[in-house]
Amino acid sequence: MQTTYFKRFRMEADLARSRGPATLPAHYRFVPWNEAILDVHARTKFRAFRDEIDALVFPCLGDLEGCRRLMAEIRAKAGFLPAATWLVARGTCPSSLQWCGTIQGVMERGRVGMIQNVGVVPGHRGVGLGTCLIERVLAAFREAGLHTAALEVTADNPGAVRLYQRLGFRRTKTIYKSSDTPVATTADVPAAFALS
Numbered sequence: 802m803q804t805t806y807f808k809r810f811r812m813e814a815d816l817a818r819s820r821g822p823a824t825l826p827a828h829y830r831f832v833p834w835n836e837a838i839l840d841v842h843a844r845t846k847f848r849a850f851r852d853e854i855d856a857l858v859f860p861c862l863g864d865l866e867g868c869r870r871l872m873a874e875i876r877a878k879a880g881f882l883p884a885a886t887w888l889v890a891r892g893t894c895p896s897s898l899q900w901c902g903t904i905q906g907v908m909e910r911g912r913v914g915m916i917q918n919v920g921v922v923p924g925h926r927g928v929g930l931g932t933c934l935i936e937r938v939l940a941a942f943r944e945a946g947l948h949t950a951a952l953e954v955t956a957d958n959p960g961a962v963r964l965y966q967r968l969g970f971r972r973t974k975t976i977y978k979s980s981d982t983p984v985a986t987t988a989d990v991p992a993a994f995a996l997s
């Protein structure tokens with residue numbers, strides 16, 4: 802193991818900017834938060850993140866039990882916003898139901914809404930689900946009277962950075978996140994540097 806430092810950006814969007822409503826593609830639907838589906842969020846998060854760079858940055862994202870702990874921590878935060886916490890599903894009958902995407906929102910000091918983790922399961926990407934999940938959360942932040950939306954993203958996640966820029970987020974800070982990672986994987990990560 803060695804300690805690797807991953808470059809991350811804090812990005813913020815002004816919630817006063819008006820945006821169009823988020824319309825999901827056909828056959829997909831939003832599922833609002835309720836306590837009984839905490840584990841569905843955890844499992845969907847795991848499937849969305851397990852093979853991605855953020856599972857190196859935050860090893861808990863590459864592990865189902867880690868995702869369960871993370872979801873429980875998010876749920877326990879004082880600013881947890883049920884109205885900004887959504888799943889996207891496809892299909893209705895139990896045999897064909899697929900959980901496709903997850904997002905959570907938390908209210909922070911200064912009327913800031915923090916997007917926790919947006920994740921779309923491979924196989925459902927590139928059809929607008931990530932865009933719709935974020936738009937849905939921005940609407941919930943606005944309805945809660947918040948002024949600013951914020952998130953953190955790994956610099957070496959260009960698809961996510963592009964998505965956020967398209968939705969009005971701008972970089973406000975650069976952060977380095979340390980993570981203990983296996984030696985073999987860090988050499989392939991350009992936006993990271995390692996200290997043995």
Ligand SMILES: CC(C)(COP(=O)(O)OP(=O)(O)OC[C@H]1O[C@@H](n2cnc3c(N)ncnc32)[C@H](O)[C@@H]1OP(=O)(O)O)[C@@H](O)C(=O)NCCC(=O)NCCS
Pocket residue numbers: 849850853855918919920921922925926927928929930931932933953954955958960961963964
């Ligand atoms: C980042 C992530 C959430 C994006 O989700 P997504 O559902 O693929 O996002 P969208 O479909 O809204 O947008 C992705 C691309 O599809 C395009 N797209 C959206 N709707 C489309 C449509 N109907 N037809 C064709 N292309 C479409 C978008 O323009 C975008 O293109 P770009 O990559 O060239 O900018 C997803 O890749 C993911 O879960 N990644 C792993 C977890 C992760 O890194 N999350 C971010 C943590 S900060």
